[in-house]
Amino acid sequence: MSIWKKALATVAVVALTTTGAYAQEKTRIALVVKALGIGFFEAANKGAEEAAAELGDVEIIYTGPTDTTAEGQIEVINSLIAQGVNAIAISANDPDAVAPALQKAMERGITVISWDSGVAKEGRQLHLNPSSSALIGNTIIKLAADHLPEGGDVAILSATATSTNQNIWIEEATKVLPNYPGINLVATVYGDDLADKSYREAQGLMASYPNLKAIIAPTTVGILAASQAVTDAGKIGQINVTGLGLPSEMAGAVESGATISFAIWNPIDLGYAATMLSYNLVKGAKAEPGAEIGMGRMGNAKLDDNNEAAMSDPFTYDKSNIEQFKSIF
Numbered sequence: 001m002s003i004w005k006k007a008l009a010t011v012a013v014v015a016l017t018t019t020g021a022y023a024q025e026k027t028r029i030a031l032v033v034k035a036l037g038i039g040f041f042e043a044a045n046k047g048a049e050e051a052a053a054e055l056g057d058v059e060i061i062y063t064g065p066t067d068t069t070a071e072g073q074i075e076v077i078n079s080l081i082a083q084g085v086n087a088i089a090i091s092a093n094d095p096d097a098v099a100p101a102l103q104k105a106m107e108r109g110i111t112v113i114s115w116d117s118g119v120a121k122e123g124r125q126l127h128l129n130p131s132s133s134a135l136i137g138n139t140i141i142k143l144a145a146d147h148l149p150e151g152g153d154v155a156i157l158s159a160t161a162t163s164t165n166q167n168i169w170i171e172e173a174t175k176v177l178p179n180y181p182g183i184n185l186v187a188t189v190y191g192d193d194l195a196d197k198s199y200r201e202a203q204g205l206m207a208s209y210p211n212l213k214a215i216i217a218p219t220t221v222g223i224l225a226a227s228q229a230v231t232d233a234g235k236i237g238q239i240n241v242t243g244l245g246l247p248s249e250m251a252g253a254v255e256s257g258a259t260i261s262f263a264i265w266n267p268i269d270l271g272y273a274a275t276m277l278s279y280n281l282v283k284g285a286k287a288e289p290g291a292e293i294g295m296g297r298m299g300n301a302k303l304d305d306n307n308e309a310a311m312s313d314p315f316t317y318d319k320s321n322i323e324q325f326k327s328i329f
């Protein structure tokens with residue numbers, strides 16, 4: 001071989017090794033959501049992409065089932081195990097049903113965290129709550145009670161009946177109900193985070209409880225559907241729809257008066273923080289009680305005895321500030 005050919009061959013080998021090494025070094029983090037097509041999770045994905053860009057060597061795989069079922073998520077998890085991703089960060093449709101598949105992932109060396117909607121302790125290394133569950137529970141009742149000085153009937157329109165996050169918030173809300181005398185919780189129904197089912201459940205509530213004064217939906221899908229149902233029924237001013245929503249999706253309802261106010265934390269920050277935590281665990285951080293694990297610009301997550309941490313507080317939106325936020329998330 002001539003000296004030039006030899007030199008060229010060396011360059012080619014170096015190039016190959018470099019590309020190979022680079023491809024292997026990319027940390028692949030799968031963001032598994034309750035279902036595709038939900039604005040809240042799309043906003044979280046923006047945050048995940050922001051974290052990936054900041055870290056430089058991360059690829060985000062945004063995925064989830066087409067509807068909010070644990071079965072759908074188990075299929076997704078099994079396929080991610082087969083692909084050999086480095087981390088799975090999941091918002092679970094059921095805390096227990098997805099745990100065995102996630103345990104299998106951890107046995108294969110995959111980092112597993114839950115965020116937003118938790119997985120049972122044995123099925124994940126840590127869980128990132130958006131905020132304190134007790135605070136969210138109190139917030140959703142207060143949002144309704146603040147506009148009902150005389151009290152009255154209220155109902156909850158939730159996501160799925162097995163959803164970890166909504167179930168905890170409803171439990172916490174029920175605990176503080178005695179602090180709101182006159183507020184009468186008449187029913188809790190489930191719209192499964194599907195727009196059409198949530199809409200029908202809201203219609204059902206209005207039909208069953210003629211004196212209903214507020215629908216509290218601790219889900220971005222439910223609150224939007226309920227505000228539409230109340231609007232279509234001509235009940236703006238009679239029934240206040242509140243709970244947790246996205247300013248981008250709720251601006252019309254606030255404008256029309258179907259919703260006086262609602263709350264949420266920043267979903268972009270939540271996706272960003274979940275990605276940072278996943279990355280740091282892949283790189284060797286240990287999830288154990290008392291540990292502080294970095295979340296980039298969101299500070300540190302301090303793990304409690306259940307390896308859980310909370311990100312930030314919810315913020316309330318109404319006519320005074322929705323314009324400012326509706327183009328952000």
Ligand code: RAM
Pocket residue numbers: 034038040041091116117159165193218219220221244245
């Ligand atoms: C929906 C989902 C999500 C929840 C928000 C508030 O988007 O149910 O899990 O955190 O609402």
